Amino acid sequence: MNFDFSQDEKMIRDQVSKFLDQQSDTKVMRSAVDGDTRYSADVWKGLVDMGLTGTAIPAAYGGVGVGYPALCLIAEQLGAHLTPTPFSSSVYLATEAIIGFGTEAQKETWLPKLANGEIIGTIAIVETVEEVTETSIQASITGDTLTGRKLIVPDGGIADFAVVIAKSPGTMANSSLSLCIADLQHESVTRTPIETIDPSKNSTTIDFQQTPIEILGDQVDGWSAVRRIYDRAAILFAFEQIGGAQSALDMAVEYAKERFAFGRPIGSFQGLKHMMADMYVALKLAESNCYYAAWALATESEELPLAAATARVSATQAFQLCSRDNIQVHGGMGFTWEFDCHLYYRRSNYLTLQLGGLATWEDKLVSSLPDAA
Amino acid sequence: MDFSDTKEEAVFRTEVKNWIGKEAPTYLFKSLSASGFGSTRTGEYDPFEEAKKWQKKKADAGWACIQWPKEFGGRGAGPMDGVIWSQEEGIYSKLSGTFIIGQGMCAPTMMAYATPEQNQRYIPKIASGEEVWCQLFSEPASGSDLAGLKTRAEKDGDEWVINGQKIWTSGAHISDYGILITRTDSEVPKHRGLTMFFLDMKSAGVDIRPIKQANGDSGFNEVYFDNVRIPDAQRLGEVGGGWQVSLTTLMNERLAIGGSIATGFPEIKALVDDLTIAGGRAIDNPAVRSKLADWYAKSAGLKNTSARALTALSKGEVPGPENSIGKLVAGGMMQDIAKFGLDLQGLGGAIVDPAIADGAARLQAMLLRSPAVRIEGGTDQILRNIIAERVLGLPEELRVDKGIAFNKIPSSNS
Incomplete structure (x- = not known):
């Protein structure tokens, strides 16, 4: 047994960390939250130049092909720096959808461009303010066009194309849902920014009006495909979450050492100490579950759905707790716009919802448990 | 990353499996399996005698305290082999509870501070269970x-x-x-x-x-x-x-206790798999599922955290105070699980008669024993202090007894 990342994987992480330390401090997210920029094009270009968009894309399709453990560690760093780029939408979701379900021709067409950052993708699922279900999807495919509205699409204002789930009557034996690829630059597509708790996520409402599409893959059951894409992406998002949780905890600890009250550093009070100890515990548990999930992802283990849900549940808990109590440790200062605490709080709560809320993942976890656990 | 055995580990596991398959006291399997939290059941046999017998048998064949040096009764095995041994020993490891303190805490302290002659005299008999x-x-x-x-x-x-x-x-x-x-x-x-x-x-x-x-x-x-x-x-x-000497003991206590810690998850899972509440299966209830997911994520987190610590150990690194999280998480979790399990059963959940209560009353036993888990070997609050001060580097608690002669420190009796 060896439960650790390899030296090469750690080296990639360190390079990414160094780059983001220099290029993506929280000012970058702040400018997105302030509404000055939609996302950081500079940081995105830097990530592309380092080849990170092709991390898990096989070399045959123009990628680097160093595999998923490395991608997990990259995700952890992006989460730690609150980097506002479309990396998660394009790499964990759109790219993975094509790798997992695209036809050979689609892989040859799309993957090299995704790998070299020439195009950016996203995934468009949600249509209402209710948790999405197999029967709630209304967008529909007729012939080779798509019509319907996707209410909230992360990175929808930046992406060049979207993988969209929609009804496709008569095309499938077992399901009426398909995935399709839609060009978001097409004139039939209307994109409207939508305000959310985390403005740096570039959330967008997208209307499709007889938009030309191509069906993704051959006879793919759209709903189970999304579930599978989400399971895998949940692991990468969980790494972003533990990265963010670590940064929020670090911020709390640093402040508690420097801020004095009643003649001593506030970090010497047990009320705050114990709060931060609990943040640390939640983070450690999540981190270890994430490591296990990284292994499941890399080896295509049968345990992937359970490992993914476990990592997702504990990483969600950890980031929510750390970002929430980071504000508490900072007291009044933590509630100012000027301090970064709210950036972690916003990001953690957005990420909690991005692939479906905590209850959804708790349910998935229990459904994936073996009978005699 | 790799969770499978290396070639050497696989060979070792087979050797262990074969020996245990031949030598284990299979007549105790059923009663040991029914052991509740904090009690070892050996049916009609005396638990202390059976524990000593199994320990001696292991020692005679070189399977006691396998990570200790050979001259002290061990076999000089590495930490990963130690894990393989305890995975394979499985249910029979419940017999070793009697020896945990001696083997896990006293012996390492002796090895560090006693004379070679003393160690030669005492350590092998700790390994063999002949002396407790x-x-x-x-x-x-x-x-x-x-x-x-x-x-x-x-x-x-x-x-x-x-x-x-x-x-x-x-x-x-x-x-x-x-x-x-x-x-x-x-x-x-x-x-x-x-x-x-x-x-x-x-x-x-x-x-x-x-x-x-x-x-x-x-x-x-x-x-x-x-x-x-x-x-x-x-x-x-x-x-x-x-x-200084006591710190050696306590550091080893953390390792001995933190290694394979019970959380109560299998017990609550077994309960809700079979239980009916409000006309449906308990496990189909969303509130139950939410709790279950949280507890599973925590117990998996502990298991995976100790797997990481083991990897570090096998690379020659020393496990640090971060291992304090095991008991801190497990203690509170057991108490919550027991309380929740009883709550699902209504007033019937109050019954402690093993012949009537679900699962031979093991959740009731857990409810009554778990408060101690949050105290023994370091209270929840002391463990949080350790994490805050030694892991996160937060400033020490203000201490009024610092630098003062012991006989001048205020106490409850003075």
């Missing part, structure tokens, strides 16, 4: 504040004379020897006036009385010392250096 050891640390007025202990040791020629009282000593009544921390100087700050010894528990003046615990069981004892004489040759470490 206990740890005499806590006192009625010093638990979390261990360094505030009052049991006195006074030098008299080549001997020390001990007077005082220890408490919460697991297994003192079945122990042959113990390690004992005492105060030898009250004129210096508390940490500097302590000295460690080991002693024969049959020494004149040692009086052992079982404590009736809040859950009705009696696993612990009070031990009284009335002019007990210990030869100076049985001192461990310097006079006044007892605190």
